Amino acid sequence: MSVKSPTLLTVDSRLSRIRFSKRVFLPRIIGTLLCSLFIASVLVTKTTPFWVWVLLFLNVFVWPYLAYYLSTRSADPMRFERGNLLVDVVNGGFWIGMMGLNVLPSVIIIAMVGMNSMAGGGIRLFIQCVSLQLLIAALVAGLNAHRIDLVTTPTQLYACLPMLLVYPMALGYVTYVTATKLAEHKRRLMLMSTHDGMTNVYNRHHWEQLLHNEYEICRHIDEPSTLALIDIDHFKTINDSFGHNVGDEAILFLTEELRNGLRATDVIGRFGGDEFAVILPEARATDAVEIINRIRTRLAAKRLTQTPKLGIRISVGVAEYRPTMNHYHDWLKAADIALYMAKNKGRGRTEVA
Numbered sequence: 001m002s003v004k005s006p007t008l009l010t011v012d013s014r015l016s017r018i019r020f021s022k023r024v025f026l027p028r029i030i031g032t033l034l035c036s037l038f039i040a041s042v043l044v045t046k047t048t049p050f051w052v053w054v055l056l057f058l059n060v061f062v063w064p065y066l067a068y069y070l071s072t073r074s075a076d077p078m079r080f081e082r083g084n085l086l087v088d089v090v091n092g093g094f095w096i097g098m099m100g101l102n103v104l105p106s107v108i109i110i111a112m113v114g115m116n117s118m119a120g121g122g123i124r125l126f127i128q129c130v131s132l133q134l135l136i137a138a139l140v141a142g143l144n145a146h147r148i149d150l151v152t153t154p155t156q157l158y159a160c161l162p163m164l165l166v167y168p169m170a171l172g173y174v175t176y177v178t179a180t181k182l183a184e185h186k187r188r189l190m191l192m193s194t195h196d197g198m199t200n201v202y203n204r205h206h207w208e209q210l211l212h213n214e215y216e217i218c219r220h221i222d223e224p225s226t227l228a229l230i231d232i233d234h235f236k237t238i239n240d241s242f243g244h245n246v247g248d249e250a251i252l253f254l255t256e257e258l259r260n261g262l263r264a265t266d267v268i269g270r271f272g273g274d275e276f277a278v279i280l281p282e283a284r285a286t287d288a289v290e291i292i293n294r295i296r297t298r299l300a301a302k303r304l305t306q307t308p309k310l311g312i313r314i315s316v317g318v319a320e321y322r323p324t325m326n327h328y329h330d331w332l333k334a335a336d337i338a339l340y341m342a343k344n345k346g347r348g349r350t351e352v353a
Contacts, residue, residue: 021071023174024081028064028088030170031112034163035095036060038108041159042099046147052098059091085120085129089113093133097140100147104160106137112163115171196270198248199255207269207277208328214267214279215328218321226280226288226320227331229339230254233313233347235274246306250274253302253312261295277335285320285352292316292350315342319353 036056043052067084074080092109099105110130117129141148152160194206202210211227218225232238232250239247251274258268258276267279280288299312317339325331334353341351 021068021077021081023178024071024084025064025068027116027167027170027174028067028084031163031167032060032064034167035092035105035109035112037162038105038156038159039095039099041156042102042105045153046100046149048098056095059095063087063091082120082125085116085125086132088116089129089133090136093136094140096133096137097142097144098147100144100149101137101141102152102156103150104152104157108160108163110134112167119171119175199251199270201255201258201276202267202269204269204271204277207267207271207279208332210267210269211277211279211332212328214281215321215325215331217281219323223282224284224320226283226285226318227335228278228280228288228292228319229271229317229332229335230258230276230278230292231315231339231343232274233315233343238310242307242310246304246310247274249304249306250312253304254299254314257295257299257302261291261298263291285318288318288320289350289352292318296348296350313348315339315347316350317342317353318350 036059039056043056067081067087071077071080071084092113096106096109110133113133114126114130118126194202196203214225217223232254235247235250238250254274254276255268255270258278262268262278263280265281266283267281269277269279271277280291283291296314296316299314302312304310304312317335317337319331319334319338321331322334325334338351338353342349345351
């Protein structure tokens with residue numbers, strides 16, 4: 001039986017789930033610690049067995065760390081945290097019952113569990129958790145009917161204040177950190193989906209979308225715009241003779257020169273392999289040729305670090321937008337034809353459609 005190796009995606013997913021356990025860890029510690037203040041303020045007014053105090057101690061000082069330890073070492077930390085949440089629900093219901101349904105502390109526990117369950121699984125999980133907690137609270141209170149006392153004393157009210165003040169702040173902080181990381185993750189995914197991984201210029205799919213946009217602008221606004229397709233001459237020979245490392249260096253050299261030599265408004269894309277494409281908005285074909293020739297001159301003066309005797313030559317096809325073009329594909333085809341003309345005429349030159 002074959003065993004699949006972990007991929008970057010699965011490793012990243014695993015790390016994300018562990019980070020989720022870390023985010024839950026802080027609110028659980030703060031929540032259980034602050035809850036213990038008002039729970040203890042109620043229990044001291046009743047005849048409370050020693051084992052109940054031991055359970056309270058374990059709930060506050062052992063359970064959060066145990067939950068975190070088990071969660072981070074499970075195969076699916078996020079699913080395991082669902083189970084931990086159910087333990088929190090059971091614990092909360094137990095303490096509500098042991099407090100004799102004291103109103104304010106009970107409502108705070110229900111609200112805290114409600115926030116956590118709503119954040120962890122939406123309305124459905126919220127209803128399940130609150131229902132389970134109320135059921136356990138009723139069972140425990142029923143077994144200790146003599147302890148029922150709904151009235152909250154001033155001392156117990158004051159003991160509730162730290163929870164009312166600190167826990168929402170802590171939860172808000174965790175939510176802020178989570179939202180910030182999600183925004184950064186979204187930005188990285190957007191970058192990966194629109195940019196070429198090697199050169200960090202636009203990939204072909206996104207670049208063609210930008211070309212389509214430029215084509216639509218040209219159709220509605222009487223302004224020039226030019227497209228250039230660029231190809232490294234004899235790139236296959238470079239790869240075959242000197243290896244892919246040298247070929248990659250040639251691509252990166254060309255990318256650097258394009259960035260340095262083009263205008264800030266020009267849009268660079270990699271079509272794949274050694275072929276690049278550039279949109280030059282508000283530029284005539286003659287302007288594009290002048291810019292490309294400057295880049296060609298600088299490239300000719302450079303030498304690859306791994307093969308100092310080897311320079312980089314490029315062939316370029318240039319096409320200016322024409323109103324007769326019915327689709328942006330026609331524009332792209334015109335530049336492609338011009339590129340093949342440059343290759344057929346001996347390479348190392350620029351041809352205009």
